[in-house]
Amino acid sequence: MTDLYRLLPEEMEKLVIDMGYPRYRADQILLPLYYKFPKNINDIPQLPKKLREELAEAGYTIGSAKETHRVVSEDGDTTKLLLELDDGSSVETVLMQYEPKKIGGHPRSTICVSTQIGCAMGCVFCATGQMGFETNLKAEHIVSQVIHFAEILEKRGEHVTNLVFMGMGEPMANYDEMIRAVRLLTHDRGFGLGQRHITISTIGITSGIDKLAEEDLQIGLAISLHAPNNELRKKLVPTASPHSVEDIIESGRRYYKKTGRRVTFEYALMKGINDSPEIATELAKLLHGNGSHVNLIPINPTAGDFQRPSEDSVLEFERILNNGGINCTVRVEKGTEISAACGQLRTDIVG
Ligand code: SF4
Numbered sequence: 001m002t003d004l005y006r007l008l009p010e011e012m013e014k015l016v017i018d019m020g021y022p023r024y025r026a027d028q029i030l031l032p033l034y035y036k037f038p039k040n041i042n043d044i045p046q047l048p049k050k051l052r053e054e055l056a057e058a059g060y061t062i063g064s065a066k067e068t069h070r071v072v073s074e075d076g077d078t079t080k081l082l083l084e085l086d087d088g089s090s091v092e093t094v095l096m097q098y099e100p101k102k103i104g105g106h107p108r109s110t111i112c113v114s115t116q117i118g119c120a121m122g123c124v125f126c127a128t129g130q131m132g133f134e135t136n137l138k139a140e141h142i143v144s145q146v147i148h149f150a151e152i153l154e155k156r157g158e159h160v161t162n163l164v165f166m167g168m169g170e171p172m173a174n175y176d177e178m179i180r181a182v183r184l185l186t187h188d189r190g191f192g193l194g195q196r197h198i199t200i201s202t203i204g205i206t207s208g209i210d211k212l213a214e215e216d217l218q219i220g221l222a223i224s225l226h227a228p229n230n231e232l233r234k235k236l237v238p239t240a241s242p243h244s245v246e247d248i249i250e251s252g253r254r255y256y257k258k259t260g261r262r263v264t265f266e267y268a269l270m271k272g273i274n275d276s277p278e279i280a281t282e283l284a285k286l287l288h289g290n291g292s293h294v295n296l297i298p299i300n301p302t303a304g305d306f307q308r309p310s311e312d313s314v315l316e317f318e319r320i321l322n323n324g325g326i327n328c329t330v331r332v333e334k335g336t337e338i339s340a341a342c343g344q345l346r347t348d349i350v351g
Helices: 009-018 024-035 051-059 127-131 137-155 171-186 206-214 230-236 245-259 277-287 311-322
Strands: 065-072 078-083 090-098 106-112 116-118 133-136 164-165 198-202 219-223 263-269 293-298 329-330
Touching: 009 024, 009 137, 065 133, 078 137, 090 137, 127 164, 137 171, 137 293, 164 171, 171 198, 171 206, 198 263, 206 245, 230 293, 245 277, 245 329, 263 311, 277 311, 293 311, 311 329
Parallel strands: 106 164, 164 198, 198 219, 219 263, 263 293, 293 329
Antiparallel strands: 065 078, 078 090, 090 106, 116 133
8 A cells, every 4th residue: 555645746646647537646645645635545536536446456545644633731731642654553643833923913923743653762861762772664654644633633723833843753863754844844836835944853863964965855853962072971872882973973063064944953851961051161162163053952741750950950051052152042842731842742652
């Protein structure tokens, strides 16, 4: 079976032409896929019945991911979905909404997309990492996460504004499917989201960062650093050894040089582990002069033993970075109480 959400517009055209139909039939499939959210091929009535039947006979389908559970935070700003995939596995995905800014009074609606079930990187503070690796998601399963939320938002007269590849899994470890999903989601005959509204987050797989820099894409890159030196980083990210802190910073620089997109370094702050003023000073020295941005994330409660630092020590850490000339923000918390925040996604605990 092949989900039609897997096919790029050029592939959809080839499919209908190979089946003996005119090229425009491809757009008669693509438009409803991304704007009407059909659940099966018969939900596309503008397609000739014969073509619908032939597609089904040839093994094409729609909707290889189905919503099985939905949790909404008390303030309504965060929604977590559990999707069951056609192979029986499940994946979590999260929508975070922020106050309307200017544009049309609509909220910023960011989807935190998963690229794998579980994760092999084993970060000690991350619930997904503690699950271990289960499987790579296919591009259509990544796209489905966005489509499910697009449908929910459309009913409210809203739309998806941003995507962050920061859900379950390491995107660079599922590179080909991740990039196919990005192309489907940004193609102007696909979902049509602006490339600049997408951020890929990696634990620092330098080969993946270099590959991404070579794509003709204007997407943002976030690198999860979490420590300014290799000794501490290896304790927090046990699989970090092949990529030293220096290598990672260097690959971030190359990405910036090639794409012109500023790199964000994500830094999960853990009380008594990596939040001291000395470590802040070391981090400021490490990043000085490379024009990057640091996003401090006071750690969320997870299954591990790690604690969130006090507000004072977070502010002190931020102050030291700012004084060291490093552009820095503290991430706004979303979805902590429904286990939908950073590092909290795992499919055996829902809600
Ligand atoms: S923080 Fe990211 S890379 Fe690390 S285990 Fe969790 S999902 Fe994987």
